[in-house]
Amino acid sequence: MTTASRITAEADTLLDLLIEQCKDLESLLALSRGETAAVEARDFDEIIRITSERATLGERLEVYHRQIAEMRQRLGAAAETAMQSPTVTRIAELVNSVQAQDRQTQPLLLTVRQEVAQEQQHLNQVQRGLTAYLNEGRIPAVACDQLA
Numbered sequence: 001m002t003t004a005s006r007i008t009a010e011a012d013t014l015l016d017l018l019i020e021q022c023k024d025l026e027s028l029l030a031l032s033r034g035e036t037a038a039v040e041a042r043d044f045d046e047i048i049r050i051t052s053e054r055a056t057l058g059e060r061l062e063v064y065h066r067q068i069a070e071m072r073q074r075l076g077a078a079a080e081t082a083m084q085s086p087t088v089t090r091i092a093e094l095v096n097s098v099q100a101q102d103r104q105t106q107p108l109l110l111t112v113r114q115e116v117a118q119e120q121q122h123l124n125q126v127q128r129g130l131t132a133y134l135n136e137g138r139i140p141a142v143a144c145d146q147l148a
Contacts, residue, residue, distance in 0.1 A: 010078075011079065017071070018088060024057050024060055024061055026094060028098050029094055031054050031057070034050055042112060
């Protein structure tokens with residue numbers, strides 16, 4: 001294989017990696033939007049499911065990032081053509097959209113966390129009151145003075 005054909009093949013592989021990264025980023029954006037909706041609905045099971053899926057996608061995206069960096073280093077200037085593609089522009093847009101969505105979700109999550117903590121504190125207080133009320137009947141009665 002000649003140097004030119006090897007570079008072309010690796011550039012095609014680089015472009016394939018960029019396309020796969022773009023697909024995963026689109027999925028990540030959909031999950032990020034779903035997470036916002038789940039937080040607003042206080043659907044904690046869905047939040048956990050989405051967080052798990054996001055972690056899996058995040059790991060895969062990290063692998064893509066490392067592979068792309070290695071290929072760019074190997075290809076040198078030849079990689080710049082692939083890096084000028086509309087796919088790379090779309091990747092940047094998706095990354096910015098995911099970050100913007102996460103910035104919107106974070107304060108919602110913090111608010112829900114505070115509300116849940118307050119509800120838990122209130123429930124603990126009610127439970128202590130109920131426990132005290134139930135235990136009241138178990139306290140032995142005060143002995144009456146039989147002389148009276």
